[in-house]
Amino acid sequence: MGFKRLDAWLEGLVEGGRLPGAVVLVARGGEPLYFRALGHLDPEKGLPMREDALFRLYSMTKPWVSALALTFVEEGALSLRDPLEKYLPAFARLQVGREVGEEVVLEPLRRPLLVYDLLRHTAGFTYGVFFVSPVKRRYLEAGVDRFDLPREAFLERLSALPLRFQPGEAFEYGLSTDVLGHLLEALSGKTLAELMEERVFAPLGMGDSGFQAKDPARLAQPFPKDPETGRRIALLPVEAPPPRFAGGMGGVGTALDYLRFLEALRTGKGLLHPALARLMTEDHLGPLYAEGLKRGPEYLPGPGYGFGLGVAVRLGAGLAPGSPGEFFWAGFGGTYFFVDPALELSALFLAQAPNLLSVLEPARAFHSFYGDRLWLHFKTQVYAAL
Structure with missing residues (x-):
């Protein structure tokens, strides 16, 4: 059948007003099998999408920083067993906020929060958005989810907030990778942008990637209003230098650049030793996976997936086709990738179409067309085309 069904589905999304535009790339053995730009780069201006369009990657920044x-x-300059406070001393005051009804009962940490916890999202840091809880409410009130906080203000506010879980107790998706990026800045004496350029982007030839749109004329834009909620869409302002380099959400890049990064992880060439690339893309949750599933949609990797050091890793049967060892992640702004090493398959779907329901009305997120439902359908269409 080839990619005819994928073509028809994508065209229907654009023509039906679901997506402003998208760039879709499917590669086998590092060579593109399918590469298409469709719809609009800027729906208000009527500009056509282009293959080298720049996208706000949001949480697809996290695998970059994890690999960094x-x-x-690999060099021996950092250990997964290092405590966070070794590099960012303000976090020595962290406490855990045990949620009892609507109350937050503070308790001391049972053990230090480690670099390992930051990488596998078992640190206890959360987000103020995505679901509702007493600790999350404190994050919202402190404004730590905001993009416009300078580095020092972000770290000061976050270190004063309680963790939602004890370190190592549960998978909790949140600001761990932002903290990891600032830890690396403290370790090296360089900015996260400088580190990414020196250690990841330049070695892999990712010339369009960074924390700022290098050519704003190529920056993909969303619809002015969200088709599902009618609310105005305001994505991250990446045309100018950011107030801090947000390792969990601030990245900008193209499909081809991101493919270079995924291929480096898949092959163990150009970035990390093969043993370290495998370490990143194998499961590190173990028994925490089963506990995570009991939390339902709050366990973001979803059924069939554990979590490695920055990516979700397939363990067994999931909600779409795939092989054991396949890994993926996505970004709030409408971006997604998956890699199936057994098939030498890498696939990217880049759009600027956020799932606003997941933020505005978390209880209705299951009813959204965007986010997981979109990614699962894309993935199914890719496997059906092979």
Whole structure:
């Protein structure tokens, strides 16, 4: 059948007003099998999408920073057993906020929060958005989810907030990778942008990637209003230098650049030693996976997936086709990738179409067309085309 069904589905999304535009790339053995730009780069201006369009990657920044951290581990400059407070002393005051009804009962940490916890999201840091809880409410009130906080203000506010879980107790998706990026800045004496350029982007030839749109004329834009909620869409302002380099959400890049990064992870060439690349893309949750599933949609890797050091890792049957060892992640702004090493397969779907329901009305997120439902359908169409 080839990619005809994928073509028809993508065209329907654009023509039906679901997506402003998208760039989709499917590669086998590092060679593109399918590479298409469709719809609009800027729906208000009527500009056509282009293959070299720049996208706000949001949480697809996290695998970049996780791999960066492992370059320091490979050199012996950083250990997964290092405590966070060794590099960012303000976090020595952290406490855990045990949620009892609507109350937050503070308790001391049972053990230090480690670099390992930051990488596998078992640190206890959370987000103020995505679901509702007493600790999350404190994050919202402190404004630590905001993009416009300078580095020092972000770290000061976050270190004063309680963790939602004890370190190592549960998978909790949140600001761990932002903290990891600032830890690497403290370790090296360089900015996260400088580190990414020196250790990841330049070695892999990722010339369009960074924390700022290098050519704003190529920056993909969303619809002015969200098709599902009618609310105005305001994505991260990446045309100018950011107030801090947000390792969990601030990245900008193209499909081809991101493919270079994924291929480096898949092959163990150009970035990390093959042993370190495998370490990053194998499961590190163990028994925490089963506990995570009991939390339902709050366990973001989803059924069939554990979590490695920055990516979700397939363990067994999931909600779409795939092989054991396949890994993926996505970004709030409408971006997604998956890699199936057994098939030498890498696939990217880049759009600027956020799932606003997941933020505005978390209880209705299951009803959204965007986010997981979109990614699962894309993945199914890719496997059906092979």
